[in-house]
Amino acid sequence: AYGINSILYQRGIYPPETFTRVQKYGLTLLVTTDPELKNYLNNVVEQMKEWLYKCIVQRLVVVISSIENNEVLERWQFDIECDKAAKDESVPREKSQKAIQDEIRSVIRQITATVTFLPLLETACAFDLLIYTDKDLAVPEKWEESGPQFIANSEEVRLRSFTTTIHKVNSMVAYKKDSFP
C-alpha cells in the first residue's frame, strides 16, 4: 500500500496537498488522506493479504490511464513468486525484519528515482489496480474480471526485487514511448 501511495503522489494523480507524511521502513512516506481512496486501498489490500497467504497471487499491476481517451500511459508491475513449500514447513525461515525493511526501502527509493526519466503526465489521469491470480480462483463479491490493459508502444524498465524468504517480489515499470522525438 505504501508503494502504491508513493506512485500516486510522485506521478501527481491526486493533488499533493491530499497527502500526509508517515514514517515507515526508515523513510518518510506520503499517504493519502482522501477517505474514499483510503477505503478503496484498504479493501484491495485486505483481499491481497488473504490471497498472498494462500499463494494465489501472481502479479499486482498499477495502471495509470488518461481520463479523456482511456489510453494507458503507465504500467507499474510487481511480479510475486511464492514458495508454496514454506506453508508446510514447520521451521520458520530465518530472515531478519530489518533486512526485509531495507530491501523494501530500496525499492521505494528506486520508485522515487525512476520518476525522473518517465515522461510527464500532462493530461488528467486516473489509476486502477489489477491483480493476476490463478484461473480457478472464485471471484469474490465486489471484484470483476478485466483486461490486462497493455500499453501499445511501450518501453520497459526492470527495477530491484526484494524477498522475504517466502515471497519474492520483482518490480518493473512500462511506459508509453513519446510520440514526438
Add this chain to the structure above:
Amino acid sequence: MEDLENNTTVFSTLRSLNNFIAQRVEGVSGLATPGSSQSSLQMQYQQRVQLEEQAGQIHSKSQLLQVEREKMQMELSHKRARIELEKAANTNARNYEREADRNQELLTRIKQYQEREMEAENKLKEQMEMNKSYKKSMETMSKKLQEKESKLAEANETITVLKGKISELQWNIMNQEMQMTSQDSQKQELMEQLEVQHKKWQEASQQIQTLQASQSLLAEYEQKIKDLEQKLSQQEHDALIVKNMKAELARFPKMERELRQLREENAYFREMKENNGLLKEEVEGLQRKLERYEKLQAQLVTLELENEKLLGKLKSWEKLDQSTGLNIRTPDDLSRQIVALQQRELVLKEQNSTITNSARILEKARQQLQEEIIRVQSQLLDEKKKREQHEALVRRLQKRVLLLTKERDGMRAILESYDSELTPSEHSPQLNRRMREAEEMVQKLHAHNAELEVQLSQVLEEVGNQKQRADMLEVEMKVLKSQECTADQSVFVTKEEVDALRLKIEELEAERSKLEGENRALEMKLEKLTLQGDYDPSKTKVLHFSMNPASLAKQQRKEEQQQLQEECERLRELVRVLEGGGSIPEKLEGVGGFQSPQEIA
C-alpha cells in the same frame, strides 16, 4: 529391708556351700584310693561342677540383688531430689509472688512519685512563665520609663529652642510691619498707574474692533470675487461640455451602428472559435488515424516482405523434394522423413554405444589376460631359477661328498699307516703332535671351504635374480610387441565408423547451437512480453475492484461531458434566437440582458 533379707539369704547359702565343700574335700581326701578313685573322683567332679554352677548362680543372684539395691537407692535418691525440687519450686514461687507484690507496690509508688513530679514540673513551668512575664513587664516598664525620661529631656530642649525662635519671630514681625507700610505706599502709586493704562487699553480695543470689521468686509469681498471666478470657469466648462455633448450626440448614431457591427462580429468570432475547436479535434483525430494507417502500412509492407520470404522458403522447400528425390510433397512428409532419420540416428547411436561398451569390456579382459600371462611367466621363471639353484646345490653337494670320501680315505690310509708305524717305534708324542697339527689344518681347511661355499651360493643367487629380471623384461617386450600388432589391426577396422560418427557429432552440435540460439530468442521475447504484462490466459486471470478510481473518474468525466453538452445546446439555442431577433422568451431574456451590459462595459 528386702535387700537385707536377700543379703542374709545370700550369706546363709554361701556358708552352707562352703561347709558342704569342706565336707566333701575331707571326704575326698579320706577316700583317696585307686580302686574307687575314679568313681569318687567323678562324683567329686560332678559335685564340684554342680557347686560351681550353684556358686555362679548365687554370684549372679548376688549381683542382681546388688543391682536392684542400687536401683532402689537411685529411685529413693530420685524421689528425694524431686521432693527437694518441689520444695525449692514452691519456695521460689512464694518468693516470686512476694517479689511480684513488692514490684507492684513499688510500681504504684513510682507512679505516685511520677505524678507528683509532673505536678511539680507543671508548677515549676507555670512559675517560670510567670517569672518571665513579670520580667518582660518589668522590662517594658523600664523601657517606658526611659522613653518618658528621654521625651522629657527632648521636650525641655524644644522649649528652649522654641523660646529662642519666638524671640526671633518677634524681631521678624517688627521688620515685616515696616516693610508692609512701605509696600502699601508703593501699591497706591501702582494703582494710579493702572487706571491710566486701563483707559489706554479701552481706546486700543475700540480701534481693534473697527479694524476687524473692516477686515471681515475685505474677506467677504474676496470670497465674492472667487465665487464669481469659479462660476465663470464652470460656465466655460459647461460651454465646452455642451459642445462636446453636441459632438457626441452627433456621433451617437454612428456609435450605435458600430456597436451592432461589433456584436455581430463577436458572435461570428465565437462561432469561428467553436468551429476551430471542433476542427482541431477532427484534425487531431485524423492525424492519429493517419499515424495508425501509416503504422499499418509499414506493418503491411513488412508483412508483405515476410510473405515473400516465406513464399521463397516454401518454393525452396518444394524444390527440396525434387532435389532429394525422397517423395516429399508437404512439410508433414519432411517432418516424417526427419523423424525417421532421427530415429535411425538414435538406433545407430545405441548400436555404437553397445559396440563401444563391448569393445571396452573386451579390452579390459585382454589386459587382464595379459597381466595374468605376465604373472604366469614370471612364476615360471622363478621356478626355473629355483630348479637351477637346486641342481647347482645338488652338484655342489655331490662334489663335497666325493671330496669328503676322498679325505676320509686319505685319513684312513694315514691312520692305518700311523697305526702300523706306532707299534714298532716309540715316536708317539711327535706323531701325536703331527696328528694334532694335521687335524687343525684339516679343520681350518673345512672352515675355509664352508666360507667359500657360502660366497659361491650368494653369487649364484645374484646371478639367478638378474637372469630372472632379464627374462621378465624380454617377456614384457614380447607382450608389448604383440599389443602393437593387435592395435594396428583394430584401427584399420573402425576408422571408417569413427569418421562417420564424427560427422554426425558435428551436425548435431550445429543443430544444438541453432536450437540454443532460438531458445534464447524465445526467452527474450517471453521476457519482453512479461515486462509488457502478458500472461497465460489458461492459467491466470486478471481481476480488479469494481469501484475503482479509474472507472469513477470515467463516470465523472461522462457526467461532465453530458452537462457541457446540455449547456452547449442551450447556448446554441440562445444564439439562434438572438440572431433571429424574434420574441425572446422570459427565460432567455434574463440571460440576454445579463450579457448586453457586460458587452457595453
